[in-house]
Amino acid sequence: MKKWYGGNDIDPNDEHRDWRMIDKIIGETFEEQKKARRWGVFFKLATLAYLFVILILAYSAKPGDASTKEKHTALIRIDGPIGADSPANANAVAGALRKAFDTETVEGIILAINSPGGSPVQSGYIYDEIKRLRAEHTDTKVYAVISDLGASGGYYIAAAADEIYADKASLVGSIGVTASSFGFVDSLEKVGVERRHFTAGEHKAFLDPFSELKDSEVDFWKTVLGSIHQQFITVVKEGRGDRLKDEEKLFSGLIWSGEQALELGLIDGLGSAGYVAREVIEAEDIILYGGQKSLLKRLSEQLGASIGQSFGQEVSSTIGLGHTPKVYY
Structure with missing residues (x-):
């Protein structure tokens, strides 16, 4: 009697059935990885193209040139x-x-x-x-x-x-x-x-x-x-x-x-x-x-992301006029 494994019939009496099963699983795994890589390349190219278009629009929208x-x-x-x-x-x-x-x-x-x-x-x-x-x-x-x-x-x-x-x-x-x-x-x-x-x-x-x-x-x-x-x-x-x-x-x-x-x-x-x-x-x-x-910054705002945003930390010195009130006009 034959049984179905992964959609294919393999003779259970076949002495090499385990190796055939492993080989088939590995083959299917590689095939899925190839598909994933192809989609990954597609999305990367699409993102790059989108960034390029936004870059052109942002540069052309710069006021006053x-x-x-x-x-x-x-x-x-x-x-x-x-x-x-x-x-x-x-x-x-x-x-x-x-x-x-x-x-x-x-x-x-x-x-x-x-x-x-x-x-x-x-x-x-x-x-x-x-x-x-x-x-x-x-x-x-x-x-x-x-x-x-x-x-x-x-x-x-x-x-x-x-x-x-x-x-x-x-x-x-x-x-x-x-x-x-x-x-x-x-x-x-x-x-x-x-x-x-x-x-x-x-x-x-x-x-x-x-x-x-x-x-x-x-x-x-x-x-x-x-x-x-x-x-x-x-x-x-x-x-x-x-x-x-x-x-x-x-x-x-x-x-x-x-x-x-x-x-x-x-x-x-x-x-x-x-x-x-x-x-x-x-x-x-x-x-x-x-x-x-x-x-x-204009690019990051248009993309809805915080790209390249820098953060500073204000450090007050205890050596100078650390406790003196600041003077303002």
């Missing part, structure tokens, strides 16, 4: 907090500024500002670069356009422009300096923790949140903030000149609406970036400079 041959308005975004690790950092903004100024077909430059402020140093770097480039390219004007918010460091940068525009409901100003922290003097004692803090230098534990405040150090810290505030006032006066109205509260840190800012001389007019490009610069075509995501 071909159309920079025509007369246009350059737009540079300053969005969000201003800081070395933020998108609105001095290196990025300065690079976009230099590219815009060096493009012969740029009729004017708009700084599209929507920022609450941030680092005085980064704001200062950007301000200085605008002033330097304006001096080198006297035929190219810079216009700051504030949307929702142009406060503190955001306004500091705007003051470097030839003219400033905002919406009537924009928030403008906040010409002041701030630094804050918390005090935990009694907290450790309440939870039964002993703190051991060793320093060399009379004021190295300056503004330590776990130590009592010293009047002399508070007074000193106020002089530091006052010095930075005066730097802010100076650049605003230099940038705005006699357009500023004599208002005692102007440099008090208060913030104003666009309409109020116009009356105070903090801005020159009311209007959007589109309005300035169309009516003031008279070059309605706007091209974004800087602020563009890398090609790899």
